[in-house]
Amino acid sequence: DAMVIQNPRYQVTQFGKPVTLSCSQTLNHNVMYWYQQKSSQAPKLLFHYYDKDFNNEADTPDNFQSRRPNTSFCFLDIRSPGLGDAAMYLCATSRGGRVQETQYFGPGTRLLVL
């Protein structure tokens, strides 16, 4: 049973062409996260939502934005992708915001920028 679903699994975009990645969850969790994972690097938190409250990491570029229209869905918008934005983008959810709450990850969307 899929719990955290990411679409598409692979996305190819052109340099500078806006792209949107999507995440949905069937867990009814309050918190949703977006991570960027470049090849052979650690996943890096970009931002997260606690319900409708948006929390941006200080070093997340302005080029990255997010929307959460309802509990189930969260989107990652990259306004003008550069070659350096090619990465795996992971969505995760947790029931609450305490560290003891397990984060459940989706399979990721691999973004290629041409």
Next chain:
Amino acid sequence: QKEVEQDPGPLSVPEGAIVSLNCTYSNSAFQYFMWYRQYSRKGPELLMYTYSSGNKEDGRFTAQVDKSSKYISLFIRDSQPSDSATYLCAISWGGGGNKLTFGTGTQLKVEL
């Protein structure tokens, strides 16, 4: 200096071997320690979670934390080919809305 350091491997062992995976961290404020397993083309999944120094066992897996040395380990006994994956340590200081700092991951291959 990175907050969390992890040997990227790859590490190749024969089936049945004991595997030791390690991370070091620099911030003594970190209190919560996790190990995630990531299969190829999948997202990470939580394997083990510990809070205090000492050992925690779950089947073939043992997580060990030494806060005095800022060193954490994951031991896998009787390793199986199905254990072949990338193992990421993840650490948190407990605030920031469940913010995790991940290591780069160690790629493990268990050979038949």
